[in-house]
Amino acid sequence: VQGDICEPHFIKQLFETEKIDIVLHFAAQTHVDLSFWHALEFTYVNVYGTNVLVAAAHEANVEKFVYVSTDEVYGGSTDQEFDESSPKRPTNPYASSKAAAECFVQSYWERYQFPVVITRSSNVYGPHQYPEKVIPKFISLLQQNRKCCIHGSGLQRRNFLYATDVVEAFLTVLKEGKPGEIYNIGTNFEMSIAQLAKELIHLIKKTSSESEMEHWMDYVKDRPANDMRYPMSSEKMHKLGWRPKVPWKEGIKKTIEWYKENFHNWKNAEKALEPFPVTEPFAQLNVP
Secondary structure (H helix, E strand, O other), rough: OOOOOOHHHHHHHHHHHHHOEEEEEEOOOOOHHHHHOOOHHHHHHHHHHHHHHHHHHHHHOOOOEEEOOOOHHHHHOOOOEEEEOOOOOOOOOHHHHHHHHHHHHHHHHHHHOOEEHHHEEEEEEEEOOOOHHHHHHHHHHHOOOOOOOOOOOOOOOEEEEEHHHHHHHHHHHHHOOOOOOOOEEEOOEOOOOOOOHHHHHHHHHOOOHHHHHHHOOOEEOOOOOOOOOOOOOOOHHHOOOOOOOOOHHHHHHHHHHHHHHHHHHHOOHHHHHHOOOOOOOOOOOOOH
């Protein structure tokens, strides 16, 4: 049922008519670059929308409410590994809105013992991902004989987790996750954005030549804030029996193949391939 989490009447009606017993709350504005331009919209959807949803779920007395957050709420770190008790220090509007929403969700556990669970995951990649995100963006650019646009130095490192591994993690949290708890869904697989570009150039352009790789890389100005790393410990998830299974080589091969066949099916995907978001005038929000 398609609808807007920021519409309380619609959400209330949904819980009344659909007999929902478990909520997995993925709905959010997620693109970090865009959040610098549309911070108010991110706050509205991610914080207010989460409020609407958790309030309706609580009223409907659902069995479990899983709030899908992000490793970015911790802020960046070059050495310290974050666990679930690490302080939240978000550095961009997207991460700040997710951190604020977490607080509202957690308050329902503190106040009502409403069975909420919060997850924080590393970057997810795989087929079907909208090409504004870095991996599908680079793949799509290279497949169109265009250069990878790299923000700043390209030395920022990210952890990448294949989509099916994340699905397994959520199924584990649904079954085994304890109410009131937070779980990091992370992977030890990490690479810099520049290295990611080279890896994709090697696979798509069939070259190992350093100079030829550089030809396909276009360094552009950095985003306003760009954390260097998000190292996370996922011991808590490991204790529930989950670990990532899909190796990078297998996951990236499947992803590249999917975009070769399916990129043209996206609507307005060309906009997503620009180095920075193509922003439209901010729409006035009708906040009740």
